[in-house]
Structures are given as C-alpha cells and as structure tokens.
Amino acid sequence: xxxxxxxxxxxxxxxxxxxxxxxxxxxxxxxxxxxxxxxxxxxxxxxxxxxxxxxxxxxxxxxxxxxxxxxxxxxxxxxxxxxxxxxxxxxxxxxxxxxxxxxxxxxxxxxxxxxxxxxxxxxxxxxxxxxxxxxxxxxxxxxxxxxxxxxxxxxxxxxxxxxxxxxxxxxxxxxxxxxxxxxxxxxxxxxxxxxxxxxxxxxxxxxxxxxxxxxxxxxxxxxxxxxxxxxxxxxxxxxxxxxxxxxxxxxxxxxxxxxxxxxxxxxx
Numbered sequence: 696x697x698x699x700x701x702x703x704x705x706x707x708x709x710x711x712x713x714x715x716x717x718x719x720x721x722x723x724x725x726x727x728x729x730x731x732x733x734x735x736x737x738x739x740x741x742x743x744x745x746x747x748x749x750x751x752x753x754x755x756x757x758x759x760x761x762x763x764x765x766x767x768x769x770x771x772x773x774x775x776x777x778x779x780x781x782x783x784x785x786x787x788x789x790x791x792x793x794x795x796x797x798x799x800x801x802x803x804x805x806x807x808x809x810x811x812x813x814x815x816x817x818x819x820x821x822x823x824x825x826x827x828x829x830x831x832x833x834x835x836x837x838x839x840x841x842x843x844x845x846x847x848x849x850x851x852x853x854x855x856x857x858x859x860x861x862x863x864x865x866x867x868x869x870x871x872x873x874x875x876x877x878x879x880x881x882x883x884x885x886x887x888x889x890x891x892x893x894x895x896x897x898x899x900x901x902x903x904x905x906x907x908x909x910x911x912x913x914x915x916x917x918x919x920x921x922x923x924x925x926x927x928x929x930x931x932x933x934x935x936x937x938x939x940x941x942x943x944x945x946x947x948x949x950x951x952x953x954x955x956x957x958x959x960x961x962x963x
C-alpha cells in the first residue's frame with residue numbers, strides 16, 4: 696500500500712460535503728470542509744451561502760439519504776461560526792458543529808506551509824463539481840507567493856468547483872498545510888468583463904419601469920431572459936474550464952487565530 700493510499704484511508708472520515716439547498720430541496724451550491732480540533736474548517740466563500748439557501752446539508756459520501764448527515768437551517772449554520780475571514784482576505788471559516796462528532800470524524804493536524812518546499816508532493820480531498828462521492832487529487836507544489844497579505848500555495852493539480860474548502864495535505868503525514876480555494880481557468884479578464892456586462896444588463900432591464908409588448912409578450916422580459924441564458928452559459932464555460940493548476944491559502948493564517956490555535960486537540 697502506498698503512502699498516499701494509506702493516508703487517505705486514515706483521514707478521509709474527516710472530510711465533509713457542504714451542500715446548500717433551497718426551500719424545496721434543490722441543490723444550489725456546494726463546497727468541501729474538514730475537521731480539526733473538533734471544528735469544521737472551510738473557505739469563507741463556502742460559508743457565505745447563496746441568499747436563496749434554506750438549509751445546509753453536511754454529509755460524507757456514505758450519507759446518501761435525506762435522513763443522514765446533519766441538516767442546519769441557514770441562519771443556524773451562520774450562528775455556528777467561531778471565526779472567519781472573507782474571500783478577499785484569507786478566505787477561511789471555522790464552525791463549531793458538535794453534531795458532526797457522532798460520526799467519529801478524523802481530526803486533521805494543521806500546520807504552516809513553511810514546512811513544505813517547491814516540488815514536494817501534496818494531495819487534496821473534496822467533493823468537486825456535482826459529485827456526491829469523495830475524490831482525491833494529487834500533485835506537486837509548484838510555487839509559493841504572496842497576494843496582498845495572503846500566503847498562496849500554487850499546486851500542479853486539477854482543482855474544480857466545489858473542491859473549495861477541502862484540505863491540502865502532506866501525502867505521508869496527512870497534515871494540512873493549506874485550504875483549497877480556487878482553480879486556474881485560463882480565461883482572460885475579457886471573459887470576466889463580459890460576465891459583468893451581462894449582469895449589469897439584467898439589472899438595468901429588471902429596474903426599468905417602462906415596457907413594451909408585442910403579441911402580448913413583454914419585450915423587457917424576453918430580453919432579460921435572453922441575457923440570463925447567456926450568463927448561465929458563461930457560468931458553465933467557466934466551471935468546465937481548467938488548466939490543471941489550483942491554489943490553496945496557507946493554514947499559517949488560520950493558526951494565527953487564537954480561538955482556533957488555542958483549542959485543545961480532539962482525539963481522532
């Protein structure tokens with residue numbers, strides 16, 4: 696058995712799927728998270744659930760039925776926050792959800808990226824795309840750099856939507872050195888500008904007081920629906936674009952949070 700195989704087998708119970716559901720149970724968005732010191736750790740942007748979220752389902756891949764895992768109302772999920780940093784800063788959130796302890800999850804050790812070097816092998820676990828099963832990706836650390844105040848770990852591995860919040864860990868020890876945060880798409884700033892233009896068009900159309908009808912059909916509604924469809928298509932393009940490069944924010948910043956670092960470790 697390889698080091699990675701043994702490590703994944705040992706730690707996988709500590710990784711959870713964060714699924715946001717609307718009022719009728721439709722999936723809106725999702726992300727990944729992991730346990731450390733009895734806390735659930737994820738990205739700040741995963742914690743910031745979409746406004747239409749009604750409930751949050753915290754599950755592992757063996758939780759396939761609606762009566763399995765842990766369900767929290769959106770407001771209750773938000774109240775469980777211990778500390779957090781927004782997406783434009785360190786992008787992490789730490790939550791106290793003791794209900795998860797009934798599943799005896801593995802508790803990851805968290806350490807700084809400063810223990811690692813460029814070229815070292817790392818892996819991450821999570822629930823990418825629309826997957827309901829836990830997946831493992833492996834790659835190497837290709838670079839360290841700072842983006843503003845944040846220490847960023849660039850990895851040569853395919854990060855996909857919903858991998859966000861998962862643990863980036865040492866393949867031998869299982870120690871987490873970073874929190875997976877985003878992927879590289881290869882799309883230029885022109886693509887981002889196009890998306891912003893379409894969003895602005897929709898806001899303008901929805902805010903217009905005047906309307907015209909043709910054959911009993913609202914011209915404003917037709918235009919808004921067309922723009923919304925274009926935006927949805929652009930979103931699918933962005934989600935599927937991947938150049939095999941991902942990024943994680945160093946756990947160094949999380950370790951500087953007294954509420955997290957001073958908590959006694961919980962047995963795994």
